[in-house]
Amino acid sequence: MFEALTDKFNAIFKKLRSKGKLSEEDVDAILKELRMVLLESDVHYRVAKDLTSRVRERAVGKEVMESVTPGEMVIKILWEEIRQILGGEARELNLSGSFPASVMMVGLQGSGKTTTCGKLGVYLKERGFFPLLVSTDTRRPAAKEQLRILAQTAKLEFFDDPQASTPQEMIKKARDYAREKSLDVILVDTAGRLHVEEELLEELKELIEEEEFSERFLVLDATTGQEAVKVAQSFESWVHPTGLILTKVDTDARGGAVLSIVAQTGWPVKLVGVGEKLNQIEVFHPDRMASRIMGLGDTLTFIEKVDRAISEEEKKKLEKKIEKKELDFNDFLEELQRVKNVGSFQEILDMFPGQIRGMMSQVDGEKNLKRVEAIINSMTREERENPSLIGASRKRRIAQGSGTTVQEVNKLLKQFEDFRKLWKQMKKGRPLPSSKGRGFFGLGR
Amino acid sequence: MEKETTWQRWVKGMGKMKEEVKEHFSQLWSKKETGEKDWEELEELLIQADMGPALSLEIVEEFREFKKSRGGDDWQEWLYQKLFSLLEGNDPSLFASAKEGELKAIILSGVNGVGKTTAAGKLAYLFRNKGEKVSLIAADTFRAAAMEQLEVWAQRAKCRYFRGTEGADPGAVVFDGISSARHQGDTLVIIDTAGRSHVNKNLLAELEKVVRVTKKLILPSNLESILVIDALAGQNAFLQAQSLFPVADLSGIILTKWDSQAKGGIVFRIGKEFHLPVKYLGVGEGIEDLVPFDAEEFVKTIVY
Numbered sequence A: 001m002f003e004a005l006t007d008k009f010n011a012i013f014k015k016l017r018s019k020g021k022l023s024e025e026d027v028d029a030i031l032k033e034l035r036m037v038l039l040e041s042d043v044h045y046r047v048a049k050d051l052t053s054r055v056r057e058r059a060v061g062k063e064v065m066e067s068v069t070p071g072e073m074v075i076k077i078l079w080e081e082i083r084q085i086l087g088g089e090a091r092e093l094n095l096s097g098s099f100p101a102s103v104m105m106v107g108l109q110g111s112g113k114t115t116t117c118g119k120l121g122v123y124l125k126e127r128g129f130f131p132l133l134v135s136t137d138t139r140r141p142a143a144k145e146q147l148r149i150l151a152q153t154a155k156l157e158f159f160d161d162p163q164a165s166t167p168q169e170m171i172k173k174a175r176d177y178a179r180e181k182s183l184d185v186i187l188v189d190t191a192g193r194l195h196v197e198e199e200l201l202e203e204l205k206e207l208i209e210e211e212e213f214s215e216r217f218l219v220l221d222a223t224t225g226q227e228a229v230k231v232a233q234s235f236e237s238w239v240h241p242t243g244l245i246l247t248k249v250d251t252d253a254r255g256g257a258v259l260s261i262v263a264q265t266g267w268p269v270k271l272v273g274v275g276e277k278l279n280q281i282e283v284f285h286p287d288r289m290a291s292r293i294m295g296l297g298d299t300l301t302f303i304e305k306v307d308r309a310i311s312e313e314e315k316k317k318l319e320k321k322i323e324k325k326e327l328d329f330n331d332f333l334e335e336l337q338r339v340k341n342v343g344s345f346q347e348i349l350d351m352f353p354g355q356i357r358g359m360m361s362q363v364d365g366e367k368n369l370k371r372v373e374a375i376i377n378s379m380t381r382e383e384r385e386n387p388s389l390i391g392a393s394r395k396r397r398i399a400q401g402s403g404t405t406v407q408e409v410n411k412l413l414k415q416f417e418d419f420r421k422l423w424k425q426m427k428k429g430r431p432l433p434s435s436k437g438r439g440f441f442g443l444g445r
Numbered sequence B: 001m002e003k004e005t006t007w008q009r010w011v012k013g014m015g016k017m018k019e020e021v022k023e024h025f026s027q028l029w030s031k032k033e034t035g036e037k038d039w040e041e042l043e044e045l046l047i048q049a050d051m052g053p054a055l056s057l058e059i060v061e062e063f064r065e066f067k068k069s070r071g072g073d074d075w076q077e078w079l080y081q082k083l084f085s086l087l088e089g090n091d092p093s094l095f096a097s098a099k100e101g102e103l104k105a106i107i108l109s110g111v112n113g114v115g116k117t118t119a120a121g122k123l124a125y126l127f128r129n130k131g132e133k134v135s136l137i138a139a140d141t142f143r144a145a146a147m148e149q150l151e152v153w154a155q156r157a158k159c160r161y162f163r164g165t166e167g168a169d170p171g172a173v174v175f176d177g178i179s180s181a182r183h184q185g186d187t188l189v190i191i192d193t194a195g196r197s198h199v200n201k202n203l204l205a206e207l208e209k210v211v212r213v214t215k216k217l218i219l220p221s222n223l224e225s226i227l228v229i230d231a232l233a234g235q236n237a238f239l240q241a242q243s244l245f246p247v248a249d250l251s252g253i254i255l256t257k258w259d260s261q262a263k264g265g266i267v268f269r270i271g272k273e274f275h276l277p278v279k280y281l282g283v284g285e286g287i288e289d290l291v292p293f294d295a296e297e298f299v300k301t302i303v304y
């Protein structure tokens, strides 16, 4: 799958001749293919459209690199956008509120609610909770029996009362039972229902109006198609889910439906089901999911490769300069300005070879970086190439021009000189002296 | 009366799709100046029906060409032909060439939770009403309460029910089930298999064995191997068909949860690539909620 896709991409990339900057045409050519990939992954067409236009904005005009094809760059940007939508780090379950806490599973028929109830029971038990499983599904044949067997297999508490005539009644009784037995989380299974079955959704609505649930999970099958968006809309208006649990992630479904839903609702994906067995539940990894939706497989290999290629190239550029002549302020300023567009100070640091990075990291964040930049900006081209030209009057001019002090200019010059020496030493293969406490470029420390 | 409800369920299952398709095509057809955007909207409509991006684009481009060349003056006729060609030769009947007096078998397979067990119950009811002596065989020995679930369906359909022990080898259960059915003078066995991810090699091998055992006991003409697909599934359903096709020697499809209004455009894609006929649509959770799929009626409903 992944192979086929990369082959396909490579064929397009060969046709691209982007030199210098990524042109509109090239970006559009790539995005056309990527849109197909997204749709093939069941991403909703509107979400796919939004995504590609956002990527377009970010990609057009970007500088082309030697070791990374324009296509790879665009893929990387798309990946970042998708990951962004899917959310940051894994989020904890919310079990606050009433005691015992109640968690409910809702969703379409066959999406995996009952199985997930069992899995969540195991998951919570492993984390020191005492869960109680209860089923309100009186419609599907043997639904209660299914949950009872799952509970038994996993040695979890299961509650049933054949006398209970409504879901409300069942849950109330389960609560009493939980209190009595000192169980702290009730996991409520509900009957599957379609997003167009209004009477059944009304039933859920009444249930959540009467009973407090700290989590209401929409359990979503990863193989769901374009209809997923309507499913989410409908459940949102009847049940207001607090999050998603994505099931059947062990299939090769690319799971675009989850992206469509999260893009629309902002619900966090809390857990994913990766098999039929009760221990096959995992926390959600947005970056893996992003790769998967793009048909890059579950691994980050591709994205990491591009990342590595980019930073290798940056390093090589820097090293080349240093080889041909001595490192000067021009090089340094150029680097600063270029990488500033890329991202944060940390990212800038990461682009320098290891040992230098250690020293540079003593710069006190972005504030000092700005002052350094201002000082270099106030130098003439000649001064930057040959810092030894900078005498007392020039120092005063530079300080004034940059809104800093002569002391700060002195400090920068002195430390830049140190830096050059270290650089040379390093090129000769000698270890660097400890830079502890010296603070390279450490203005105003 | 029966025809009426069938029809209504069908139409309802298609949601607004049919109005939208008609509207888009007829508007585009009569529009003098069409821009990229118009065509894109049409493409999106088809994609929304889960036809898949490639097939959607194909239809749009061919329609565009047709409009340009004015290859005819009837867009409805054109669309009918195009869609119908994707389902060409779709014969919804089961056992069209079965040998009379010999035991018949239906194997139901598919990924998890699509509706195999429910379909087994509905089929048992349907065929019992046609006068067959039906036996339901529970070859899902894995999932919790799968056998109990099928047993309830057997009671509802008033047919015989055969189960093995929990965790037993499904192939062995099928062997015993068919032997028992033959012994009892049944005319049709319906085999419910466990849901399986189509990428799980062990489970595919298990299914292969079930099919192999069945083939040893049942004439090829008397065997239907049916893939059950969820109408809500997206493009992955296509991959499911692709991987189960060689393993289960499929002869047809049942598309379930048609009442979800999910359009099920995937049937066109599967029809196009595999020529697998759609046999029935599942239109609800009740025992009568199974409708024979009539490709002609289906396409007509979309187009006219």
Ligand SMILES: Nc1nc2c(ncn2[C@@H]2O[C@H](COP(=O)(O)OP(=O)(O)OP(=O)(O)O)[C@@H](O)[C@H]2O)c(=O)[nH]1
Residues within 6 Å of the ligand: A107, A108, A109, A110, A111, A112, A113, A114, A115, A116, A137, A140, A143, A190, A191, A192, A193, A247, A248, A249, A250, A251, A272, A273, A274, A275, A276, B112, B113, B143, B195, B196, B197
């Ligand atoms: N491969 C795989 N199968 C799963 C996963 N989660 C659930 N299943 C299977 O999916 C099928 C349906 O699961 P259930 O838990 O019965 O689904 P449900 O939502 O309770 O179904 P209804 O109550 O009928 O609406 C079963 O065969 C499960 O074993 C998963 O993460 N991976």
Ligand SMILES: Nc1nc2c(ncn2[C@@H]2O[C@H](COP(=O)(O)OP(=O)(O)OP(=O)(O)O)[C@@H](O)[C@H]2O)c(=O)[nH]1
Residues within 6 Å of the ligand: A109, A110, A140, A192, A194, B110, B111, B112, B113, B114, B115, B116, B117, B118, B119, B140, B143, B146, B193, B194, B195, B196, B256, B257, B258, B259, B260, B281, B282, B283, B284, B285, B289
């Ligand atoms: N609305 C609707 N629900 C259906 C239809 N067919 C099945 N279902 C429901 O889908 C859920 C799963 O059905 P099952 O028959 O258990 O599915 P399965 O394929 O046997 O599941 P596993 O054996 O766990 O893989 C149940 O809640 C059924 O009631 C249908 O046509 N329409």
Ligand SMILES: [Mg+2]
Residues within 6 Å of the ligand: A113, A114, A115, A137, A140, A143, A189, A190, A191, A192
């Ligand atoms: Mg259930």
Ligand SMILES: [Mg+2]
Residues within 6 Å of the ligand: B116, B117, B118, B140, B146, B192, B193, B194, B195
């Ligand atoms: Mg089943």
